[in-house]
Amino acid sequence: MVGLSSRSAVAIHALTMLGRWDDRSLTSADIADSLASNPVLVRRVLGSLRDAGLVWSTEGRGGGWSLARGSREITLFDAYTAVEDGPVLSRHPHPPSDACEVGRHMQELLETEFRAAEQAMKERLGRTTIADLVRQVLVAERRQAVPHR
Template sequence: MEGTVSANSRLTIATHALTWIGLYQQRGHEVATSEQIATSVNTNPVVIRRLLATLSKAGLVVSRRGAGAGWMLGRDLAAITLLDVYQAIEPGPVFAMHPATPNPGCVVGHGIGPALTTVYDDVEAALRRQLASTTLQDVLQDILKAS
């Protein structure tokens, strides 16, 4: 693997966008445009629109069309956990087994699934617990403390 390959940043970008919208609304604005959010994230507005469309399906944001179009939070920052965001954008498990069944006649091929399933299940449970314990309001408070 090359050193230039980056980890999946969708959770980070989604958290950034939602937290930015929440702060923008707390400062008295009703809706945020994808262009405004993209400026903060430093990405293309199309990337933000696609991500917000996914978050919208989960009820985390609501779009307003027409005059004054833009995006609003679907719930208060304090009512959205990192787990909510994660589940909206990464619906599958963190780790998966082989796409094809390994050779059952091979000792490793036969035992790899059961050996890793327990570990993967434990990692998944720990990840979900950790993400569920942090709200986007917590994230915003940490951001504001640091600045």
């Protein structure tokens, strides 16, 4: 029922890495290593992020990917819209039967519910920035580095 792919997770992961190491460029291989994924998939996602103006790349020795704007200016919703097409929740592939009292009303009812759910998702993802995730990563790393007694 949900139309969300893994591209959003890959995009957010890549942006968070770029935000974490904002002082240097990262290669698609660097990002793929963190994802335990294929650099080709990462390059495709980075291409979509570049098309959306979220990242940029440089060629040659020392080249790689960097954020195109500050991590405080990039929301999770920005990442989502850069890599996903269409609505989050799938609609009926064809109109239900008008002969059925449920079928007659279901499209309109689902459209109302799905639109509200998608708006809630947009608002929630729009409140969290890449800088927020970088901060959370650093806090989690510090917590993990504290020796247990």
